[in-house]
Amino acid sequence: MNLPIGLVVAISFAYLALLFGIAWYGDRRARQGRSIISSPWVYALSIAVYCTAWTYFGSVGRASVEGVWFLPIYLGPMLAMILAWVVVRKMIRIAKTYRITSVADFIASRYGKNPVIAGLVTLITVVGIVPYIALQLKAISAGFGLLTGPSDPTLTEASVTWWQDSTLYMALALAGFIILFGTRHLDMTERHEGMVAAIAFESIIKLVAFLAVGLFVTYGMFNGLGDLFGRALNDPAIAQLMRFDHGATPHLYSQWFALILLAMLSVLFLPRQFQVMVVENVDERHLKRAAWVFPLYLFLINLFVLPIAIAGLIHFGPGQANPDLFVLSLPLAEGARWLALFVFIGGLSAATGMVIVESIAVSTMICNDLVMPALLKTRRFRHRRGGDLTRLLKSIRRLAIVGLLLLGYLYFFLAGDAYALVSIGLISFAAVAQFAPAALAGMYWKGATSAGVLTGLAIGFGLWVWTLMLPSIAKSGWIATGFLDHGPFGLALLKPEQFLGLSGLDPLTHSLFWSLAGNLIAFVVVSFYTRPGAREASQALLFVDVFDRSGGSEPVFWQGQARVDDLVKLSERFLGPDAARRLFAEHAADLGASSIAALEADARLVQRVETRLAGAIGSASARVMVASAVDEEPLEIDDVMRILEEASQLRAYSQALEDKSRSLEQATEKLKRANEQLKSLDRLKDDFMSSVTHELRTPLTSIRALTEMMRDDPDMPTEQRQEFLGIMVAESERLSRLVGQVLDLARIEAGHAEWHNSDVDMQAVVTQAVGSISSRFEDKGAVLEVRAGSHFKPIRADADRLIQVLLNLLSNALKVIPANCGRVVVDVVEDDDGVTVEVADNGPGISLEEQAEVFDKFRQVGDRDQHREGTGLGLPISRQIIEHFGGRMWVESEPGHGATFGFYLPRKQKDDSRAETQRLGERQ
Amino acid sequence: MKRARSSRLVALFCLGWLLFSFPVLSLWDRDVSLFGLPLFPLALFLLWAALIIALAWLMERGES
Numbered sequence: 006m007n008l009p010i011g012l013v014v015a016i017s018f019a020y021l022a023l024l025f026g027i028a029w030y031g032d033r034r035a036r037q038g039r040s041i042i043s044s045p046w047v048y049a050l051s052i053a054v055y056c057t058a059w060t061y062f063g064s065v066g067r068a069s070v071e072g073v074w075f076l077p078i079y080l081g082p083m084l085a086m087i088l089a090w091v092v093v094r095k096m097i098r099i100a101k102t103y104r105i106t107s108v109a110d111f112i113a114s115r116y117g118k119n120p121v122i123a124g125l126v127t128l129i130t131v132v133g134i135v136p137y138i139a140l141q142l143k144a145i146s147a148g149f150g151l152l153t154g155p156s157d158p159t160l161t162e163a164s165v166t167w168w169q170d171s172t173l174y175m176a177l178a179l180a181g182f183i184i185l186f187g188t189r190h191l192d193m194t195e196r197h198e199g200m201v202a203a204i205a206f207e208s209i210i211k212l213v214a215f216l217a218v219g220l221f222v223t224y225g226m227f228n229g230l231g232d233l234f235g236r237a238l239n240d241p242a243i244a245q246l247m248r249f250d251h252g253a254t255p256h257l258y259s260q261w262f263a264l265i266l267l268a269m270l271s272v273l274f275l276p277r278q279f280q281v282m283v284v285e286n287v288d289e290r291h292l293k294r295a296a297w298v299f300p301l302y303l304f305l306i307n308l309f310v311l312p313i314a315i316a317g318l319i320h321f322g323p324g325q326a327n328p329d330l331f332v333l334s335l336p337l338a339e340g341a342r343w344l345a346l347f348v349f350i351g352g353l354s355a356a357t358g359m360v361i362v363e364s365i366a367v368s369t370m371i372c373n374d375l376v377m378p379a380l381l382k383t384r385r386f387r388h389r390r391g392g393d394l395t396r397l398l399k400s401i402r403r404l405a406i407v408g409l410l411l412l413g414y415l416y417f418f419l420a421g422d423a424y425a426l427v428s429i430g431l432i433s434f435a436a437v438a439q440f441a442p443a444a445l446a447g448m449y450w451k452g453a454t455s456a457g458v459l460t461g462l463a464i465g466f467g468l469w470v471w472t473l474m475l476p477s478i479a480k481s482g483w484i485a486t487g488f489l490d491h492g493p494f495g496l497a498l499l500k501p502e503q504f505l506g507l508s509g510l511d512p513l514t515h516s517l518f519w520s521l522a523g524n525l526i527a528f529v530v531v532s533f534y535t536r537p538g539a540r541e542a543s544q545a546l547l548f549v550d551v552f553d554r555s556g557g558s559e560p561v562f563w564q565g566q567a568r569v570d571d572l573v574k575l576s577e578r579f580l581g582p583d584a585a586r587r588l589f590a591e592h593a594a595d596l597g598a599s600s601i602a603a604l605e606a607d608a609r610l611v612q613r614v615e616t617r618l619a620g621a622i623g624s625a626s627a628r629v630m631v632a633s634a635v636d637e638e639p640l641e642i643d644d645v646m647r648i649l650e651e652a653s654q655l656r657a658y659s660q661a662l663e664d665k666s667r668s669l670e671q672a673t674e675k676l677k678r679a680n681e682q683l684k685s686l687d688r689l690k691d692d693f694m695s696s697v698t699h700e701l702r703t704p705l706t707s708i709r710a711l712t713e714m715m716r717d718d719p720d721m722p723t724e725q726r727q728e729f730l731g732i733m734v735a736e737s738e739r740l741s742r743l744v745g746q747v748l749d750l751a752r753i754e755a756g757h758a759e760w761h762n763s764d765v766d767m768q769a770v771v772t773q774a775v776g777s778i779s780s781r782f783e784d785k786g787a788v789l790e791v792r793a794g795s796h797f798k799p800i801r802a803d804a805d806r807l808i809q810v811l812l813n814l815l816s817n818a819l820k821v822i823p824a825n826c827g828r829v830v831v832d833v834v835e836d837d838d839g840v841t842v843e844v845a846d847n848g849p850g851i852s853l854e855e856q857a858e859v860f861d862k863f864r865q866v867g868d869r870d871q872h873r874e875g876t877g878l879g880l881p882i883s884r885q886i887i888e889h890f891g892g893r894m895w896v897e898s899e900p901g902h903g904a905t906f907g908f909y910l911p912r913k914q915k916d917d918s919r920a921e922t923q924r925l926g927e928r929q
Numbered sequence: 930m931k932r933a934r935s936s937r938l939v940a941l942f943c944l945g946w947l948l949f950s951f952p953v954l955s956l957w958d959r960d961v962s963l964f965g966l967p968l969f970p971l972a973l974f975l976l977w978a979a980l981i982i983a984l985a986w987l988m989e990r991g992e993s
Binding site: 072073076077080083084086087088090091230231234235237238244247248249258261262265293294296297300301304308311 | 949978
């Protein structure tokens with residue numbers, strides 16, 4: 006004895022109890038709304054339920070016989086997951102929107118909620134999946150036998166025999182555990198958070214255990230990978246396992262292709278994969294990470310498969326021990342009993358994980374798609390109103406679970422010894438692959454019809470039974486093998502493994518080719534020649550365009566009369582009173598109705614009830630029940646078109662409304678901005694007005710004061726009178742100059758100024774300006790120097806205005822330069838594009854802050870004494886003029902070192918820059 | 930962006946399919962070992978790892 010039986014049994018049950026605890030905790034957290042499975046990592050780990058005992062034990066077994074050929078089973082899912090974001094996301098969206106709970110429901114719902122399709126898919130699943138469950142039982146039982154049996158591994162096969170009866174009890178114990186696990190909820194929900202948590206935990210255990218034994222074998226028993234492979238390559242029998250083509254079998258590549266394709270389809274459509282990947286998905290964004298984490302998981306769990314297989318072959322010698330159990334027998338042979346026990350628990354994880362999810366998924370299918378339709382056919386059941394049926398539903402599912410495990414045991418008992426683990430699993434894969442055409446085409450091709458699906462499935466399933474299932478039973482010795490060798494009734498063409506004379510392929514590839522090809526061709530051809538009914542057409546639209554219909558505008562394909570009361574009763578029957586009440590309360594809340602009684606039984610409510618019922622009893626049964634409870638008008642294909650058109654019109658309206666409100670928002674925003682601008686312009690205008698009036702008042706005040714003094718004092722001496730009159734004349738001149746400039750500025754800004762454009766010679770302009778002001782420079786004892794070349798190219802501008810600008814700059818300079826040692830330089834430089842004029846003085850200069858506002862209106866900088874002569878409008882006007890011609894004006898200065906005012910005039914004025922300046926002018 | 934990701938995924942799928950089928954597969958199927966490891970299984974695992982990395986890169990970058 007390697008390990009005492011009692012210990013192994015106790016630890017196994019302790020492990021199951023731990024799983025149950027995790028599930029219980031997961032469910033409790035889900036009820037509190039604090040899900041522990043809402044994470045892409047947990048989601049990815051739960052998808053790893055793909056790795057069953059078949060992977061755990063069988064991969065090594067396969068690798069030790071066929072070498073690298075264990076890999077396609079995992080490369081297929083790798084490739085499938087690349088497309089998960091495209092395909093699986095659509096499956097998730099469809100399943101969530103229409104409350105689809107199984108792969109049978111998915112296909113049936115797409116083809117008009119057809120109960121016959123649902124039944125057929127379920128039937129295929131049950132027949133196909135039973136061997137797979139048997140495989141798990143076989144693995145656990147064989148592992149258990151090895152672990153507790155005699156220490157010589159060569160006797161393992163014989164020692165299993167006495168244990169076989171106990172496998173039955175093990176199956177029953179598992180069934181009880183699953184019933185506790187998956188169907189204990191009183192409220193019927195299609196999702197099982199606790200189960201997912203437990204499955205994710207199991208995935209960790211099996212990965213860690215497998216890596217542990219891999220490391221132990223590679224680095225404990227051998228000196229690493231190099232040593233192991235070195236010894237393998239020295240042995241020709243083992244070395245050929247490292248090659249693709251290790252036998253002389255033809256058509257190897259088609260086998261490889263078939264295995265990858267098979268695994269790809271299985272990872273999507275195996276009932277347990279559909280359950281964890283689609284039904285139990287919490288958030289479709291989790292798929293983004295799970296899509297690569299799940300392949301990574303597969304990668305890791307496969308890393309040590311070849312090393313363990315090689316180690317087993319080297320250690321025990323070829324054919325001396327069951328290679329399926331190398332993971333256990335190798336540590337046992339080294340006396341590492343606790344590691345072996347841990348590895349066994351890992352295998353138990355792999356097997357129980359599969360059996361739990363598979364039987365929950367399949368029992369739901371059996372209940373919803375086989376038993377319910379049969380029950381609904383009986384008159385008594387359909388017409389019995391009221392009464393809570395949730396208990397009945399649960400009982401059906403529990404019975405189905407027990408039935409499934411017993412069937413699995415039966416298969417194990419009958420055929421279990423005939424095949425290695427991997428072969429059994431592939432039989433199941435090939436059955437499930439039959440769903441692929443119907444399900445995949447259903448998501449993308451609106452023309453697929455239920456008649457096509459039924460024909461395709463029937464032909465595919467029939468060929469699968471004939472070419473794969475029956476031969477496997479025959480080879481186990483339970484039916485005569487005569488038909489294998491000679492064909493039925495001596496018809497050699499119909500031989501199961503050389504169908505229509507096709508030979509050379511291995512049985513699996515052969516069967517997969519015939520069943521999938523027959524299925525696909527029948528499906529497509531019949532679909533072409535049949536017309537979908539109204540219900541089918543509407544479901545096709547809902548499935549194919551599921552991404553276009555999120556939001557409240559999806560069409561409701563139902564017409565007739567219903568009473569809220571009937572709907573409530575119906576829901577209570579199948580959902581239980583609490584869930585039913587919640588359903589109607591939600592609907593009332595969505596519509597803003599005050600109470601359930603105020604609800605109107607319109608198409609939308611009927612659809613909501615039907616969808617919710619579909620979650621509990623499947624869409625086909627839900628359809629039948631709703632039809633029996635309300636007064637329906639039959640749906641014609643014209644109605645479907647009409648409803649679709651109404652929905653798309655509604656969508657177009659809401660789209661238009663949205664567009665309109667968006668453009669209104671934009672218009673409002675624009676108006677607001679314009680208003681702000683107007684306000685600030687208004688403020689500017691007020692400032693301008695107050696500045697102007699202030700500037701006007703100063704000279705007026707002094708004129709008034711002087712005239713009053715002259716009026717009140719008739720005896721004023723003549724000299725003083727003359728002096729006063731002189732001041733009054735000067736102030737009046739300043740007034741009229743001010744008024745003139747204000748008018749000028751206003752005209753330019755409003756765009757009403759008159760411009761007399763001609764070809765201007767810049768040199769002439771400068772000469773004229775300097776000539777008219779030079780006498781004032783002489784009066785002040787200052788030097789005015791002009792540095793200008795000759796022969797300037799003409800510029801299109803108004804000469805008088807340019808002279809005005811220059812005079813302004815020169816007179817400003819004149820004001821600031823010191824008496825007797827002042828110096829002003831006028832620089833005129835021409836380049837290809839235009840002319841730059843700069844007027845530099847040696848006055849006190851302008852500080853940086855003042856430079857910023859020197860072009861503002863009424864802003865005079867420098868000493869207050871100098872202000873008397875200016876109006877504060879000269880520079881703003883000058884800048885307006887320069888900008889009118891498309892140029893710009895600036896000031897450069899360093900306090901203490903004078904100031905330089907300059908402007909630049911382009912020779913070619915761009916039209917838009919001109920328009921821009923025009924507009925700027927209007928705005929200021 | 931969503932469109933672009935879908936088409937990239939389809940392209941990666943085609944690449945993966947190509948890498949794991951005839952005749953590309955036969956490139957590695959020879960009696961050679963690299964770092965003491967037989968070439969064929971090593972190549973399969975390396976290609977597999979590369980596909981996982983490419984897929985992770987496509988899925989994880991962009992909008993979160």
